[in-house]
Amino acid sequence: MTVLHHEHETTGAQLSRIRQLADQFQAPAGAFESWCALYSGLEELEFAIMQHINFEEHVLFPRGLQQPATAAEGSSCPLQLRQRSRT
Template sequence: MTTALIEQTLGSLACRIPGATRVFRQYKLDFCCGGDTPLRDAAMQRNLDAQVIAGELAALTGEPATEPDWRGEPAGALIEFILERFHERHRDQLPELIRLASRVEQVHGNKPDCPTGLAEHLWSMQQELESHMLKEEQILFPMLQRNIQLPQTQGPIAVMRYEHDQHGAALQRLAELTNDITPPANACNTWLALYRGLEELRGDLMQHIHLENNILFAQAH
């Protein structure tokens, strides 16, 4: 069982096993932008034991799914879910995170573990995400909802995948600025609230990219 799991890609495992994305986030395996990478190779790149991770995934296979298996749903249903669950959520999350980050930098800027530059980075992420989501909402999603096939959708999908890679790089920079979103021992309530929100944003954005790259775009043919 675990040997078979090791040969499968992170994206396919994330699609098939409820809770797999939680395990991948725990081990810092990139199942969204790096969804085409087999578990064996992804684990090797991070000096992890693929058998241990596969064992954890195998233990999850009997767990009840918390959301539908989107591979079996129409593209229109998945698009509606993405719009409500992620596009609206990101638009709510980022302004508040920018406000909190500005406050932390303002009050604690003299401390060595202050995430200096975080507010500016989050502002850049907000601009890039907003531009990206508008392109999906105005161009690509309507094409997919009308069941327009390749090659017409190939260009827009390639652009979205490229921008997803940029979002992945932005999340990596976010981790670098915040000690992997780990607050210091003496963090105030604002600092703690900021990092809780950043953890939520990271999880949401990775799930968002995973659903598009590994299911929605993969099925557009």
């Protein structure tokens, strides 16, 4: 799990850099609609990835530490991620 924690930290830093380069996802005044759509999509991507990381860190990892995993048993997860509704 140490590798996954490292990947999460690296991904968070990469997303932060994208946000910085994209001026906090604020398109310049007078930007074309496609530019605005790109920034909106980047923000949605950031949200989805951070939601996924949060779910792994706070739900899946603790469960994995509590119960030894066995491939023969299979696994089932009663929780499902819900997509953020677009507004």
